[in-house]
Amino acid sequence: MSEVIHTDHHAADYSVDQHAGGQHGPEKGLARWLFTTNHKDIGTMYLWFSFLMFLIGGVMALIVRSELFQPGLQFLKPEFFNQMTTNHGLIMVFGAIMPAFVGLANWLVPMQVGAPDMALPRMNNLSFWILPFAFGIMIWTLFSDGGGPNFGWTFYAPLSTTYAPDSVTYFIFAVHMMGASSIMGSINIIATILNMRAPGMTLMKMPMFIWTWLITAYLLLAVMPVLAGAVTMMLFDIHFDTSFFNAAGGGDPVMFQHIFWFFGHPEVYIMILPAFGIVSHIIPAFARKQLFGYDSMVYAVASIAFLSFIVWAHHMFTVGMPLAGQLFFMYSTMLIAVPTGVKVFNWISTMWKGSMTFETPMLFAIAFVVLFTMGGFSGLMLAITPADYQYHDTYFVVAHFHYVLVPGALFSIIAGVYFWFPKWTGKMYSESLGKIHFWLSFIGVNVTFFPQHFSGLAGMPRRVPDYALQFADFNMVSSIGAFIFGFSQLFFLFVILHGIKSGKPAVARPWEGARGLEWTLPSPAPYHSFTHPPVVTDAEVHG
Amino acid sequence: MKQVGTFASVLGALLLVSRSYADELNMRVGVTDISRQVYDLHMVIFWICVVIGAIVFGVMFWSIVNHRRSAGHEAAQFHESTRLEIAWTVVPTLILIIMAIPATQVLIAMYDTGGEDMNVEVRGYQWKWEYKYLDDNFNQTFSFFSALTTPQDEIQNRAAKGEFYLLEVDNRLRIPANRKVRFLVTSEDVIHAWWVPDFGIKRDAVPGMLNELWTIVPEPGIYRGQCTELCGKDHGFMPIVVEVMEEEAFDAWYDEQVKLAAIRREAISQVLTTDELMHEGEQVYSRFCMSCHQVNGQGIPPAFPSLVDTAVTTGARDDHIRLILDGVAGSAMQAFGKQLDARQVAAVVQYERHAWGNNAGDVTQPADVVNLMAGQYRDL
Ligand code: HEM
Ligand SMILES: [Cu+2]
Ligand SMILES: [Cu+2]
Numbered sequence: 001m002s003e004v005i006h007t008d009h010h011a012a013d014y015s016v017d018q019h020a021g022g023q024h025g026p027e028k029g030l031a032r033w034l035f036t037t038n039h040k041d042i043g044t045m046y047l048w049f050s051f052l053m054f055l056i057g058g059v060m061a062l063i064v065r066s067e068l069f070q071p072g073l074q075f076l077k078p079e080f081f082n083q084m085t086t087n088h089g090l091i092m093v094f095g096a097i098m099p100a101f102v103g104l105a106n107w108l109v110p111m112q113v114g115a116p117d118m119a120l121p122r123m124n125n126l127s128f129w130i131l132p133f134a135f136g137i138m139i140w141t142l143f144s145d146g147g148g149p150n151f152g153w154t155f156y157a158p159l160s161t162t163y164a165p166d167s168v169t170y171f172i173f174a175v176h177m178m179g180a181s182s183i184m185g186s187i188n189i190i191a192t193i194l195n196m197r198a199p200g201m202t203l204m205k206m207p208m209f210i211w212t213w214l215i216t217a218y219l220l221l222a223v224m225p226v227l228a229g230a231v232t233m234m235l236f237d238i239h240f241d242t243s244f245f246n247a248a249g250g251g252d253p254v255m256f257q258h259i260f261w262f263f264g265h266p267e268v269y270i271m272i273l274p275a276f277g278i279v280s281h282i283i284p285a286f287a288r289k290q291l292f293g294y295d296s297m298v299y300a301v302a303s304i305a306f307l308s309f310i311v312w313a314h315h316m317f318t319v320g321m322p323l324a325g326q327l328f329f330m331y332s333t334m335l336i337a338v339p340t341g342v343k344v345f346n347w348i349s350t351m352w353k354g355s356m357t358f359e360t361p362m363l364f365a366i367a368f369v370v371l372f373t374m375g376g377f378s379g380l381m382l383a384i385t386p387a388d389y390q391y392h393d394t395y396f397v398v399a400h401f402h403y404v405l406v407p408g409a410l411f412s413i414i415a416g417v418y419f420w421f422p423k424w425t426g427k428m429y430s431e432s433l434g435k436i437h438f439w440l441s442f443i444g445v446n447v448t449f450f451p452q453h454f455s456g457l458a459g460m461p462r463r464v465p466d467y468a469l470q471f472a473d474f475n476m477v478s479s480i481g482a483f484i485f486g487f488s489q490l491f492f493l494f495v496i497l498h499g500i501k502s503g504k505p506a507v508a509r510p511w512e513g514a515r516g517l518e519w520t521l522p523s524p525a526p527y528h529s530f531t532h533p534p535v536v537t538d539a540e541v542h543g
Numbered sequence: 544m545k546q547v548g549t550f551a552s553v554l555g556a557l558l559l560v561s562r563s564y565a566d567e568l569n570m571r572v573g574v575t576d577i578s579r580q581v582y583d584l585h586m587v588i589f590w591i592c593v594v595i596g597a598i599v600f601g602v603m604f605w606s607i608v609n610h611r612r613s614a615g616h617e618a619a620q621f622h623e624s625t626r627l628e629i630a631w632t633v634v635p636t637l638i639l640i641i642m643a644i645p646a647t648q649v650l651i652a653m654y655d656t657g658g659e660d661m662n663v664e665v666r667g668y669q670w671k672w673e674y675k676y677l678d679d680n681f682n683q684t685f686s687f688f689s690a691l692t693t694p695q696d697e698i699q700n701r702a703a704k705g706e707f708y709l710l711e712v713d714n715r716l717r718i719p720a721n722r723k724v725r726f727l728v729t730s731e732d733v734i735h736a737w738w739v740p741d742f743g744i745k746r747d748a749v750p751g752m753l754n755e756l757w758t759i760v761p762e763p764g765i766y767r768g769q770c771t772e773l774c775g776k777d778h779g780f781m782p783i784v785v786e787v788m789e790e791e792a793f794d795a796w797y798d799e800q801v802k803l804a805a806i807r808r809e810a811i812s813q814v815l816t817t818d819e820l821m822h823e824g825e826q827v828y829s830r831f832c833m834s835c836h837q838v839n840g841q842g843i844p845p846a847f848p849s850l851v852d853t854a855v856t857t858g859a860r861d862d863h864i865r866l867i868l869d870g871v872a873g874s875a876m877q878a879f880g881k882q883l884d885a886r887q888v889a890a891v892v893q894y895e896r897h898a899w900g901n902n903a904g905d906v907t908q909p910a911d912v913v914n915l916m917a918g919q920y921r922d923l
Contacts, residue, residue, distance in 0.1 A: 071708065072700040079776045079846070145845045152773045158750065159733040159775060162873055163669075165846065247751025253734060254749060288612070290622035318736060319747045320728075320754035323654045327647060334639045338632060345631045348603045353619035355612040366607070370600060377592040384642065386649040387585045389745045390570055393736060393771040457570045459740045461771045464779030466698060468709045 025527055034129075037121030038527060039106045040424075042128050046103025047417070049131060051493070053095030054410075056139070058486050060088035065448075065482040068475050073466055081465035082150040083142060089153030093271065094178050095135050097405065100413045101274040102127075102185045105213050107424060109189060111518035111525060112207045114198025114534045119191035120184075127184035134177035141167035152463060154264065157245035157256040161237045168238065172231045179224040186217035186224075193217075198517070200536035204298070207516055207541060208291065211298050212277030215305045219266045219273075222309075227263040230256065254319050261312035269308040272372075272404065273301055275412030276343060279365045281516065282419050283347050286362035287354025288513035293346040294542045300339035300346075307336045317388045326385050333383035337376065344373055359511070360434030364415035367407055367442050375403030378453065393463075396456025402449045406485075411441070414492065421496075422510040426524030427503030433495040440488035447481025515540050571740050574762045578743030580649045588642055595638075653744075656755050659725035663718070667728075667735030667748035667770070668882070669875065670777035670834060674716045676797070677727075685804040688882070689714045690830060691780045698780075709779070710767040713830075715786040719793035720763045728754040732877060736772035739785055747772055760787045775875075777834055811885045811909045817893065820907070824894025827887045835875060840899040847875065851899050860905055864892055864915050885912040 026032045026041060036042060064084050067076045076084070106124070110117055118124050141148035146165040149155065160168060193214045197206070206214075233244040233256075243249025245256045276297075284291045291297065313321065313329040321329075347369050356362070378400040382388050391397060421429050451474040456462075460471045467475065509519040517540055521529065572582045610616045664675040664683075671690035675683045689712045696702035698709075705711070718724045728737050730748035738745035742758045760766075768783040788796065815823075829838070835847035842849040850856050855863050867888055868880035879888065886909040896903035 071704060073698055074700070078779065079843075082773070082776065082778075147846075150775075156734055156773070159773065163733050163775060163875055247749075252751070254752065287610075288618040289620075292622050293628055294623070296623075296628045318745050319749060320752065323650065326650060330646065330650070331643060334643060337639060338635050341635045342628065342631060344599065345627075348599065348606065349627070350622075351603065351606050352610065353606075353616070353621075354610050355616050355618040356607065356610055357612050366603075369603070373596070373599065377596060380592065380642075381585070381588050384584060384588055384646045386581050386646060386653060386743075387570075387588065389653075390581055390585070390740065390743065392745060454568050457568070459571065459768070461738075461769050461779070463773045464769075466709060466779050469704060469706075 035125070037117075037125050039110050039118045039121070039124065039529070040525070040527065042118075042124050043103045043106030043108075044424075045128055046099050046106055049128070050096050050098075050100035050103060053091050053099070053135060054489070057088050057091035057096055058489060060084045060091065062482055062486050064088060065479040067465055068467070069479040070476065071467055071469055071472050076465060078465045079147065079150060082152075082463070083148050085463055086149045086152050086155075087139070087142065090138065090149065091135065092405070093153060093267070094175075095131075097271045097409050097413070098182065099131060101213075101216075101271070101409075102182075102189075104209075104274065104278070104413065104416055104420075105185075105189050107420065108209060108518065109192050109213065110196070110529045111423075111521060112210055112516055113193060113196060113201060114517050114530045114536065115192060115196035116528045116531050118188050119196055120188045123184050124188050127181045127188070130177050130181040134174045134181065137170050137177075138174040141165075141170045144170075154257075154260060155234075156260070157234060157237070157253050158247075161234050161245055164238070169235065172235050175231045176228055179228045182220050182224050186220040189213055189217045190221075198530070198533040198536050201541060204295070205536065205541045207277075208280035208294070208297060209274065209277035212273040212280075212301055215301055216270050216273045219270050219305055219308070223263040223266045223270075226259060227267075230259045230263065233259075254316070257316050257319060258313065261315045262309075264315065265312040266305075266308045268401075268404070269304060271409045273305065275368070275372075275409050276301060278412045278416040278419075279347065279368050281514070282361045282365040282415055283350050283369075285419070285511045285514040286359060286365075287351045287356050289350060289354040290515075291346070291542070292349035292352075293342075296342055297346055300342045303339040304336060307332060307339070311336060314383055314388075317385050318392050330383055330385045334380065337380050337383075340376055344369060344376075359418075359431060360429070360438055361415045361419035363435065363438045363442075364411045364418065367438070368411045368415065371403055371407030371411070371445070375400055375408055378403065391456065393461055394456040395452040395460045395462055398462050399449050399452035399456055402445075402452070406449065407442075407445050414441070417496070419511070419514075420518070421499060422506030422523050423518055423521070423525055425500055425503065426506055427499055428506050428510060429495055429499030429503055433491075433498060437488060437492050437495050440491060441485060444481050444485030444488050448478050448485055449481070451475075451477045451481075517541070573741040573743050574764070574766070575742050575758055575760055577649075577653055577758070578741060580652065581743045584645055584649050587645060591638065591642060656725065656757055658723060659757060660722040661719075662725045662727060663716070664727045664729070665716075665737050665748065667730040667732075667737070667774065667781075668877070669732050669775050670770075670781040672716075672735075672737070672781065672783060673731075673882070674714075676800070685800045687714045688830070689716060689784070691782060693780075707767065710769070710782045710784065712782055712784045715765070715784045717786045717788055717793060717796060718758075718760070719790045720760055720787050721790060723757060723759050726756040726758075728756055731881070732875075733774045734772050735770045735774045735781070737768075737783060738771045739766050739768040739783060741766045741768075742785075745771060763787045763789050807884065807886075811913065813886075814908055814910075815886075815890075817897075817906055820890045820893040821897060822890075823887070824890035824892070825898070827883065827891040828894050828898075831879065831883065832891065840895070840901075850895055850901075852901060856895050856901050857903050860892070860896070860903070860907060860911075861915060863896065864888060864907070864912055867892065868912075868915065885909040888912045 026038065032041065033045060067074055067081055144167050146167060148167050149171045151160040151164060193210055236242040237244050237246055243251035245251050245253050247253060280291055280297060311329060311333045314333040317326060382391055382400060418429060418434055455471045455474040458470060460467050506523040508522050517534055520534060520540065570582055570585050572579060662677040662681065664677060666673040671688050673686060673688050675686035678684050692711050692713050693709050697704045728746045728748045729752060730750045732750060735748040736745060737748055742760065744756050744758055746754045746756045764787055766785045770778060770781045836842045836850050840850040855866055868878065870876045870878035889907045889909045889912045892907045
């Protein structure tokens, strides 16, 4: 049945193309970027935008780390320090990691499922162009009277309502805009994956990146409205005298946390599932061996997605829940380790008895497996409720989530960029520069975040601008690492620009072990990916 | 021979360094039964993770070394095994169950409230703690605030930092050793969290909610912790210091505090000189108001307004008193009627009206405040 729909769709597309005179190229100048409906142009804009946000968020992190280099207040007032941690977190999560994955989806989904473009190209344009405005508003509030968001990226009420700076209303508006963008983006991805796959690509033949994004898109659809609900209730508490989260009026500040984390925990999986997908392409390519356990990889992602909805209160072990509640959330959280373990074991089995080479994408992917797993171990420790009482809201948590986000989500994005760079640009990046970038990042990330486990265990709270003397040594090391890491990402920019400008021309399949429809297209890929549905063979997709 | 010596001394130095860091490298064992159980649990999970990690990463690195193309390894063709998949689903599940059992036991032990010998209400404020000692009927006997005493000069790097930099307060919470003390944790404004690592207990202080926490500390001593929930500007500056006293010493101290509270109640009915008022007012101001309105009264506009020559600080006196008693709803200006007694309010009003060049030229006595309070505020 679905075959019929596919052929119809492509036939229709094809005729449109012919009206426009076959393979037309992009428009010229600014108009190309403002009005484009092309998935590659939009993907490119998403990626550059997220890189810009990554640099801005990174500068904020470095401001924070400079202040924390030594005990005492050096450069910042505490009120500004709080704005820096908060905006760093918000920008990294919503401005860097999420848009980068959407950018990758834009580039790759049509090419990997054998479609000419995304299903809803105009909405695609809109969902991108909302973002600069949303972040423009949020960053602009930093310069307003009373300052910008200063209540942590988790914006717990009543600190974010009754006690918030005036600019919080703009923050709420910005979050609504980001949410609208994410929802449109995910509808588009779902529509493309479900309707535009080339004939013969059944669900269980889909590339892993497609699977993980399909599930991620559903997570986004489920939880972004919850976030929108939370900020709307805040808006009402602030401006219309309601008391959703105001205890004095009969409301409940803890309810805010339940709603927030019902969004927030799936959100952290939104930032890691596509990463699983990317790594599941890169490891087989450089091990020259098929992905081990494709089916169980799909089921593992689906179970993680399901479990992510029933663990939210593990962020709230200290708010005072009944024993039964604590136990439930402890057990359900521990359970997530099982499907996550399955993924790690499958990646390693893929490498096992392969014929491995270690180009830059593979280096980042291996670092991903090792360091993400370490973040997983500390996650498991955090799940143990009685121990979490000691870890909660200390630097141990900061270390944990940076291990899953930086060498986790971020490394997978960087790995993906190197991996598909030849397909996007038609050029090869410089392998030796890429390797330098990898080693600098790898060292930087560990020097920054490993010592934070220690300062956390020793009792240093997070989100503090100053600390007691016993934490001084580790903080100094951590700050030095942060500057190494920050510098190495500027170097990344250089590697990319160098590749675009003076890279050697790339062939259609620059990695001999890579499989997937995208490698059947020439490099760089044509403006409209597949104007004719490609033939799906077992050599290219999971057989 | 020389090399052996160098090697030994390097090793010795390393050992010394790691010994001196031992405290900073791991969770604190703490001093209570609960904190020891938590520490043991932490170590069990930690070692399980280390062993799993060593095996998993060991296999991976072995493969990386041996299954390289540059080592001439050809790729095998296998790509699935239902048996393996089942194995690495079932085995981790079993390991998790093994971890869950002691975790559950410790958690149940922590929830063993009841049977307490005394109750203390712990109340978070931006940015200090209040401790209220309750009698057997949960009536307050006496209470006090506990705020950071580290001088600004140390924080701003103008003076050398003391040993307990950021971990020292004016009034320590005092509890007796060997008795079960129950804490009722709540907050007056935003969410804070009360944590003493050495006791192994942490709980959020949530406005409108009363959280229970308990401890029995066998060792008298001084134990330090910090607020661990972001609560605004001075979140990093509201430490917790608990002094655990020998039982007899505690009882003596407790009785004395009850007596002192009665004396303070007396003091409210007194008439003070303007000098006394100004002097006390300055003290109250620096403890309760300065963090926002600043030492020179200029505040940090627009978040915290200046008090110099404003409609309130030079206008009708009763409005000024009421503003301090009631606070300003929906702003950081708290209802200080719940924190200060009449004498303190009178003094700070006197001070604000006659400091920094303000000159209202009137006198405010405790009785004036009592009249406005009409009994609805802080019962001392
Ligand atoms: C250059 C690399 C980075 C450095 C040096 C860095 C540093 C920091 C620091 C110092 C904090 C404040 C911790 C605290 O006081 O509680 C923080 C918080 C945070 N970071 Fe990063 N970070 C980096 C990259 C990232 C990335 C890539 C993400 C990705 C999503 C991220 C997400 C967060 C989040 C969510 C928070 C919590 C913010 C909050 O407390 O509200 N960071 N980071
Ligand atoms: Cu979570
Ligand atoms: Cu706090």
